[in-house]
Amino acid sequence: MIAYILRRLLMLVPVLFGVVLVSFSLLHLVPGDPAQIMAGEVATAQDIARIRAEYGLDKPLVVQFGHFVWNAARGDFGISIQSRHPIKELLFQRLTFTLQLSLASILVASTIGLLAGMISSTRQYSVFDTASMLGALFGISMPIFWLGILLILVFAVKLHWLPSGGTGSLRYLVLPAIALGSASAAVIARMTRASMLEVARQDYIRTARATGYAERVVIFRHALKNAMIPVLTVFGLEFGYMLGGAVLTETVFSLPGIGRLLVEGIFMRDYPVVQGAMMVVGTTFVLVNLLTDVAYAFFDPRIRYD
């Protein structure tokens, strides 16, 4: 197991190299020049040339890329072209925040999703089942942007219960976590239901019931644990997506997460910021997937990694 984990971690190196290479190439393919954006509309050609030279943007692309990789390998991500903030500091702040938001959202998603899915599967075709699956359909189809605005309107503007956006205490995380978590809750609910129904038809469940176990024991000890494998895959993917792709939620609620750093970096053509953020997103995605794989072994002892 340890060897497996180490091997997967080693794989991070080529993965990250690929991520950086692709993002670097794509960024340089689209028109736009960080020096020009920074210098603004009034800038003369001379101003732009000066800024390009200062940040090494006048060097050949291969040299720029090599420079970034060499420095990044030594833990030096440089400074933001736009604001001169050290990128390591920016990434750390943003990642801390994104982790908080993602954890809160996955908590919302898994609590609602697992509960709804389980109850639905044990009461198939009941009113609860129909209602919760309709709710799940709603959750999946609702644009995050719209849901976010709706939540703000109700809980911040009308009821004054929670803040409309920004950062601060845990209260600031409630609405974004619901907005971000609801779509995942819906996916998890549907997956749990389907997986539970599938497992419930298996022979060993019938045997368990025939042995005389209480229904609660059958569901929790026998069915749920096995039904969790596909749900875990979804769980891992959703969590990974939250870590890197929460940009809409971050925008509606004005949250300084890694997703917005990335998108704003792209708009400003702030190359070092984009590359740094892509590395962080890539790493978290790989780590979450690894954790998911490790969790498989916990839920299903037959799964072994050698």
Place this chain on the structure above:
Amino acid sequence: MRRTWWALVLALMVGAMAFVPGARAATQPVSGGTLVYGAGADPDSLDPANTDSNTGEAFGHMMNNYLVKFDAKVKIHPDLATSWTQSKDGLTWTFKLRKGVKFHDGTPFNAEAVKYNFDRFLGPEKPLKSGLHDVIIKSVDVVDEYTVRFNLKAPFAFFLNNLAHSATGIVSPAAHKKWGKDLTLHPVGTGPFKFVEWIRGDHVTLVRNDDYYEGKARLEKIIVKTVREDSARVLGLEAGDYDLIVRIPPEEVPRLMREGKVRIDAEQSNRTLRIGFNMTKKPFDDLRVRQALNYAVDKESIVKNIYQGLGAVVPDVVGPLNIGYAPIKGYGYDPAKAKKLLADAGFPNGFKTTLWTPKGRYLKDFELSQAVQQQLAAVGVDAKLETFEWGAYMALTRKPRDEAKQEMYLIGWAPSTGEARWGIYPIMSCDQWAPTGSNSGFYCNKEMDQMIAKSVAATNMKERDGFLQKAQEILVQDAASIYLLATKETVGMSLKLHDIINSPLELVYADKDTWKEK
């Protein structure tokens, strides 16, 4: 009898209202409190010499002072300089400086500090805005501790405007020596508020400068939060999370005004929007075509319907609040005339072209372009709309003449020095063709250039404004763009907030007199 009875009741009610404490509080400024300001973007830099964003410049006005400053109508007033004289030949300006002013780090403000700040613009560091001064100033001399002399390369009629420009905020020489370019992360000025922290993408915090030369500011603290999404800012203001927000979408304004829970303040900004023509491409080299397209667009209706009245039609590229603005006659809406001019130019059935537009850079930019597209279609001109994200847009519209692909393109300009010369020169003169300058339409009229040059050299203000008027008349005659409108900066604030500055330079900030009811 009955009438007397009612009069008595009314008099009692009015008398009672005068003693309601809340009613008095609104007119009596109080000290203390925190202003939470929802800005549309992070500052790009907190070093005045290196910022090119409205947010960055607004911070500059809260943390710094200038030798001379603009008031809310872009008129010049003394600030760190108390008086000044100009030599007869216009080449030397001498400023008497205010005594007893200290930077936030405790170091004194004096003539040496002024010289240090301008030497920074003239020297090898070349901050972003050095172009504002290094083409004009030859050298700066310290006459005595509180007198400083500027020697210019040539007379420059708008020198005071350049000194009042946001970039010319006087920063602490000690701080600049210590931090260099990283002054942006550790700004130190003399202004009413001091820097505390900048968490990028989240907020910047300022606190009151207790040693401010004009006396302590009323507000104790300012937190400027980055709230990029327009609707999130409006909702946050309505929820009471922000005391002040900028750039309210025009379609929200009627509702917010009707509900009356927040205060809306719309001030004319000096930004004008226009549709540029690439004059090197046919048929835009034909004056009749350019005039026809100007007649084809109903600007009044655009201001009314797209901007909800929050804008003003302009005759050319200069906005009404700039020094040297000439209220001359522009092109009215006359589609019949437009069709006739097009027919005369050999296009009785119109022609096909493209109209480039940014989306989200200027207020309602995309909607504006759509409206222009539809109105051009009405006179037979089929303009295909092409949208670009701002970074790409800038790169594409700043290509040299032989690589430039734009035909018609929406573009805005806001002269940050508050005068017409800077409203025209960088975007319309022959020596400012892209990529050297911002003249992306490759318009060139030597006579217009001469008028601008003469306005710069004028030492008599009336004469100066005469040259500027002539330049604007030439721009109208040449129909160098479809001239559209000047936008208004619409800010919203809590009913408890008072005396916010909403400047025509698109800068919204608090000064020492800004106050908030308890």
